[in-house]
Amino acid sequence: xxxxxxxxxxxAQVGGAQYADVRLQQTRHQEVSVKDGRxxxxxxxxxxxxxxxxxxxxxxxxxxxxxxxxxxxxxAVEVALGIARASARVHKRPVDLxxxxxxxxxxxxxxxxxxxxxxxxxxxxxxxxAERLLRSQPSIRFAEAxxxxxxxxxxxxxTEGAELEQEAYETGAGMECSAVNDEExxxxxxxxxxxxxxxxxxxxxxxxxxxxxNAQRIAEEAAQLLGAEHCPAGRKTLILDASQLALQVxxxxxxxxxxxxxxxxxxxxxxxxxxxxxxxxxLRYGSDKVTIVADATVPGGxxxxxxxxxxxxxxxxKLIDEGLFVGxxxxxxxxxxLGNGRSMGAMRADGWQRIPLIRMxxxxxxxxxxxxxxxxxxxxxxxxxxxxxxxxxxxxxxNFQFGTEMAWEIKDGKRGKLYRNASYGGITPDFWNSCDAxxxxxxxxxxxxxxxxxxxxxxxxxxxxxxxPARFQNVNVGIx
Amino acid sequence: xxxxxxxxxxxxxxxLSASDAEQTEVIVTESDTALTRFANSEIHQNVAxxxxxxxxxxxxxxxxxxxxxxxxxxxxxxxxxxxxxxSARTQPARPxxxxxAPPAKLDPIVVDDATxxxxxxxxxxxxxxxxxxxxxxxxxxxxxxxxxxxxxxxxNSNGLFISSPRxxxxxxxxxxxxxxxxxxxxxxxxxADIDAEAAGAEAIDKCMRTRGAEPIEPxxxxxxxxxxxxxxxxxxxxxxxxxxxxxxxxxxFMRPGEKITGEAISIWDDGADLTGLPMPLDWEGVxxxxxxxxxxxxxTGLVHDMxxxxxxxxxxxxHGLPAPNPTGALAVNLFxxxxxxxxxxxxxxxxxxxxxxxxxxxxxxxxxxxxxLTGMTRDGTFLIENGKVTRxxxxxxxxxSVMEAFGTASALTSETKLQxxxxxxxxxxxxxxxxxLDRFNFTSVTR
Numbered sequence: 001x002x003x004x005x006x007x008x009x010x011x012a013q014v015g016g017a018q019y020a021d022v023r024l025q026q027t028r029h030q031e032v033s034v035k036d037g038r039x040x041x042x043x044x045x046x047x048x049x050x051x052x053x054x055x056x057x058x059x060x061x062x063x064x065x066x067x068x069x070x071x072x073x074x075x076a077v078e079v080a081l082g083i084a085r086a087s088a089r090v091h092k093r094p095v096d097l098x099x100x101x102x103x104x105x106x107x108x109x110x111x112x113x114x115x116x117x118x119x120x121x122x123x124x125x126x127x128x129x130a131e132r133l134l135r136s137q138p139s140i141r142f143a144e145a146x147x148x149x150x151x152x153x154x155x156x157x158x159t160e161g162a163e164l165e166q167e168a169y170e171t172g173a174g175m176e177c178s179a180v181n182d183e184e185x186x187x188x189x190x191x192x193x194x195x196x197x198x199x200x201x202x203x204x205x206x207x208x209x210x211x212x213x214n215a216q217r218i219a220e221e222a223a224q225l226l227g228a229e230h231c232p233a234g235r236k237t238l239i240l241d242a243s244q245l246a247l248q249v250x251x252x253x254x255x256x257x258x259x260x261x262x263x264x265x266x267x268x269x270x271x272x273x274x275x276x277x278x279x280x281x282x283l284r285y286g287s288d289k290v291t292i293v294a295d296a297t298v299p300g301g302x303x304x305x306x307x308x309x310x311x312x313x314x315x316x317x318k319l320i321d322e323g324l325f326v327g328x329x330x331x332x333x334x335x336x337x338l339g340n341g342r343s344m345g346a347m348r349a350d351g352w353q354r355i356p357l358i359r360m361x362x363x364x365x366x367x368x369x370x371x372x373x374x375x376x377x378x379x380x381x382x383x384x385x386x387x388x389x390x391x392x393x394x395x396x397x398x399n400f401q402f403g404t405e406m407a408w409e410i411k412d413g414k415r416g417k418l419y420r421n422a423s424y425g426g427i428t429p430d431f432w433n434s435c436d437a438x439x440x441x442x443x444x445x446x447x448x449x450x451x452x453x454x455x456x457x458x459x460x461x462x463x464x465x466x467x468x469p470a471r472f473q474n475v476n477v478g479i480x
Numbered sequence: 481x482x483x484x485x486x487x488x489x490x491x492x493x494x495x496l497s498a499s500d501a502e503q504t505e506v507i508v509t510e511s512d513t514a515l516t517r518f519a520n521s522e523i524h525q526n527v528a529x530x531x532x533x534x535x536x537x538x539x540x541x542x543x544x545x546x547x548x549x550x551x552x553x554x555x556x557x558x559x560x561x562x563x564x565x566x567s568a569r570t571q572p573a574r575p576x577x578x579x580x581a582p583p584a585k586l587d588p589i590v591v592d593d594a595t596x597x598x599x600x601x602x603x604x605x606x607x608x609x610x611x612x613x614x615x616x617x618x619x620x621x622x623x624x625x626x627x628x629x630x631x632x633x634x635x636n637s638n639g640l641f642i643s644s645p646r647x648x649x650x651x652x653x654x655x656x657x658x659x660x661x662x663x664x665x666x667x668x669x670x671x672a673d674i675d676a677e678a679a680g681a682e683a684i685d686k687c688m689r690t691r692g693a694e695p696i697e698p699x700x701x702x703x704x705x706x707x708x709x710x711x712x713x714x715x716x717x718x719x720x721x722x723x724x725x726x727x728x729x730x731x732x733f734m735r736p737g738e739k740i741t742g743e744a745i746s747i748w749d750d751g752a753d754l755t756g757l758p759m760p761l762d763w764e765g766v767x768x769x770x771x772x773x774x775x776x777x778x779x780t781g782l783v784h785d786m787x788x789x790x791x792x793x794x795x796x797x798x799h800g801l802p803a804p805n806p807t808g809a810l811a812v813n814l815f816x817x818x819x820x821x822x823x824x825x826x827x828x829x830x831x832x833x834x835x836x837x838x839x840x841x842x843x844x845x846x847x848x849x850x851x852x853l854t855g856m857t858r859d860g861t862f863l864i865e866n867g868k869v870t871r872x873x874x875x876x877x878x879x880x881s882v883m884e885a886f887g888t889a890s891a892l893t894s895e896t897k898l899q900x901x902x903x904x905x906x907x908x909x910x911x912x913x914x915x916x917l918d919r920f921n922f923t924s925v926t927r
Contacts, residue, residue: 041804086600
């Protein structure tokens with residue numbers, strides 16, 4: 001395979017490329033799902049191909065093929081060269097990639113038990129039992145439990161001399177059930193919403209979830225929600241559980257610090273950002289309780305790797321430092337445009353057939369010194385919201401609205417009654433500046449998000465978020 | 481494309497003959513697509529993609545397994561078949577498993593070669609025209625132009641072989657100034673029908689008119705929703721509620737046989753209508769039927785795949801997705817009936833104070849059973865006063881039951897516009913009018 005990749009670089013250079021990189025990727029994926037007492041899906045997928053990115057006359061071209069032969073890859077190179085020349089017709093300033101990147105090495109993600117070595121029978125048995133327990137309440141109309149595992153391998157070579165081999169396993173599981181009556185539908189998910197929780201690692205990731213031990217509780221919570229009061233409207237103190245805070249970080253810090261978005265290359269689709277370069281180092285993004293990093297080195301994170309898809313080494317950089325906006329997620333090209341020199345390494349593609357874009361790695365809010373119980377005890381009139389149900393944010397990442405599966409009244413320092421259909425909204429910097437407490441390391445967890453969309457053609461990226469419960473003051477709740 | 485070198489029928493026959501399962505299905509999706517993306521009035525991304533996916537489903541003793549590969553060698557295909565058979569072995573029997581589809585025939589769709597094989601130069605020429613318009617107007621152009629073709633084939637051991645190609649061109653553009661932005665898009669099965677300069681002019685005009693936007697108080701307003709905004713709402717309605725499974729599970733707003741929204745609202749799905757983006761078969765090999773989903777405000781029909789149809793005691797309407805699919809059938813060739821208004825300006829007549837919405841952004845589901853969605857306006861939001869658009873306003877968030885809002889539909893344009901989904905495979909094509917709704921709930925405003 002290395003030979004094929006090196007040959008492709010030669011073909012690109014002979015064809016006039018001033019820079020080229022070649023990325024071979026192979027992905028094996030397995031999913032098992034059980035719904036309403038039956039195996040609803042059992043699939044095993046395999047995909048392999050090569051993507052070629054070239055710079056000609058200062059402009060980009062990209063092409064790919066799933067046929068792993070020299071002739072086909074050479075043809076893809078020729079297509080990419082032709083596309084780059086067409087790009088140069090409508091191009092104003094030549095691409096500057098900054099300093100060359102020529103790392104060589106290997107990365108292997110952490111894995112305990114190879115998840116593909118666990119029999120399908122064992123997976124089916126686990127899910128059938130968990131799903132049966134989910135349907136333990138009469139009001140549960142439908143329930144689903146699922147597991148997945150992925151094994152990806154990549155080879156990256158470039159005309160600057162980079163040669164990188166990487167592989168990792170990603171494993172996860174999840175379950176959800178919905179209680180339904182004539183007017184209402186209330187869903188509960190475990191261990192997170194979005195179908196399942198996934199991490200880099202082996203079958204041990206699933207074992208630690210204890211699906212069957214939690215299934216009945218989840219079903220009972222869904223049933224209780226059907227009869228719960230509607231979340232009241234007003235301005236209140238808001239406490240978010242770690243999983244909801246992870247999504248808040250994703251939408252209101254991860255996306256707006258993507259520097260390609262700032263420079264407009266997502267403007268027609270995913271939007272732009274209010275976090276413009278003139279605000280770097282001066283914008284009070286949040287309170288001094290808020291420090292957020294992009295850390296591609298966290299063991300087990302879905303955004304962890306050895307090198308990004310431009311060959312830049314994994315790094316841990318601050319985006320928000322005690323409330324101050326200090327950093328971006330970058331590519332080589334945007335880092336050079338910003339005047340930073342070297343990229344912090346956030347270019348990722350969701351497969352061999354797509355170009356890398358600036359994507360989140362693991363965007364983590366660092367733990368504070370408080371605790372969930374301490375935050376509740378210190379709240380006179382508030383709401384605790386738990387597990388995301390809906391999410392939306394404007395195209396500059398300012399106006400957001402989230403809904404959660406569960407919420408509880410907090411009155412005079414104590415958790416009170418359960419609310420259904422909870423929601424809250426706000427404006428990003430106002431919200432983060434109202435943060436007065438973040439829980440400590442013992443309540444800090446990594447979450448894996450598997451549905452982050454961006455780009456045209458659309459790419460779905462897997463990213464990580466570390467978060468702990470946190471408290472915010474004077475938040476608009478009960479909107480929906 | 482792969483089929484230029486190898487007949488799809490031969491490929492599916494080879495897999496079917498190698499399978500010893502009671503029933504076997506093969507879905508082949510081959511795509512040859514390209515996309516030219518531009519920002520700040522220059523091309524910054526330009527890509528081409530060729531891929532083929534073979535998806536094998538087997539059924540043995542009421543157990544089913546699925547495996548896929550994008551490698552076409554004999555060994556890779558044998559391995560995929562073996563993985564599907566292994567998957568089917570390792571599970572309890574499922575007595576309600578429906579059989580595979582019976583043989584069927586389709587009228588062939590003729591694909592426009594010029595769209596399927598458009599060159600990067602042809603895309604660059606159109607993109608260059610928009611960028612030149614933007615330069616002349618003193619604004620910046622952003623967007624993407626995609627072209628290409630996708631060929632679908634479904635074969636099974638019942639003797640079914642059915643296939644349909646599709647070619648689509650899709651242009652979207654945003655013109656942007658420091659304090660304003662405007663949007664336009666165009667979709668067609670024929671690249672020649674994409675008028676890039678008209679789209680560029682529309683986006684630039686809207687951009688100029690949005691400059692200096694001021695906020696208004698959130699609240700309930702009459703709205704004019706342009707086709708871009710209407711199509712987005714319909715796409716979400718389809719996703720959350722138009723399927724038989726969604727009704728069966730009690731998560732849909734559809735109450736079959738009952739009036740659920742305004743009489744002006746009629747929505748149907750028709751995969752064979754050439755004025756949409758035709759997709760005449762589903763991923764189970766069933767020809768799509770026209771389904772009247774909402775007629776005169778009443779819930780009149782649901783889309784089904786083989787499984788939900790069997791449980792409901794009806795025939796599949798041809799809206800199945802590739803297995804495994806726990807979410808049910810999906811309507812993707814949607815049409816909404818127009819009204820009698822001759823223009824969008826006519827829709828504004830009689831509105832004392834209202835909001836003109838060009839486009840929504842980041843729409844998401846709040847409460848599926850109540851068809852309640854939230855989302856933002858974007859790239860062209862204006863105040864209507866005394867029947868006329870008077871000035872630009874800041875973007876606003878809505879949180880609203882769509883069925884309730886459509887219940888206040890008081891005028892629709894007679895002309896309809898084709899809107900496409902976002903992605904390469906061009907799955908969704910939705911033809912809609914612009915609509916006036918008398919009550920629409922905006923819950924906040926952005927900066």
